[in-house]
Amino acid sequence: MAKNLTIRALLQIDRLQPKMAAYTGATVQGSIPLAGDTILLGELAPGNEVFTLVDIALKASRVEATSQIVEREFGFFILRSPINTEVSAAREAILAELGMSLSDRLKPRVESTQIINSVEPYQAQLLNKWSAGSLVVPGQTLGILECAPAAYVAMAANEAEKAANIDIIAVRTVGRYGRFFMSGTESSVEAAMDAATDAINAVDGVEGA
Secondary structure, three states, X not given: OOOOOEEEEEEXXXXXXXXXXXXXXXXOXXXXXXXXXXXXXXXXXXXXHHHHHHHHHHHHOOXXXXXXXXXXXXXXXXXEEOOHHHHHHHHHHHHHHHOOOHHHOEOXXXXXXXXXXXXXXXXXXXXXXXXXXXXXXXXXXXXXXXXXXXXXXXXXXXXXXXXXXXXXXXXXXXXXOEEEEXXXXXXXXHHHXXXXXXXXXXXXXXXXX
């Protein structure tokens, strides 16, 4: 492994919510997660180290690979299983290989949040052009959350769905910043945004995202 490896994110999400599971299934190329599954997400630098870590996790547990990506700067992966303990075993195998603990990951931070009431029709249609999830209906309230490192936005989206009846428009987990777009009524988006930001702020780790 690279001597200067940084765990930008490593998080286990239990009880994947139905809409988040559906969105993830529509946007990945590997094993499709279902509602109720547990997933493990990782983001690291240098990005190429993702291949070795995914291999170690797959050999150490009965998880399946959902996503494995190297983008311009970072590597990103998602592993899934309906069995929570298998995902925990994969996580521990990765940490053991690195000689690290969860406290060595970067602590996420919320970069910005926006709530736009009564979305204008033309903006809604622009958003719908690249949405892989639900479509934005003009007049709905739109919520946008940006965080770093990017992978943590998946946890934010899952917690948002737990907290309120919202639609998931997009969850962008790859790159320097993660972005989560949701829509619904004003009250539901506000409740979901609070839950999403609280979840990110509660994660411990090393400052420096």
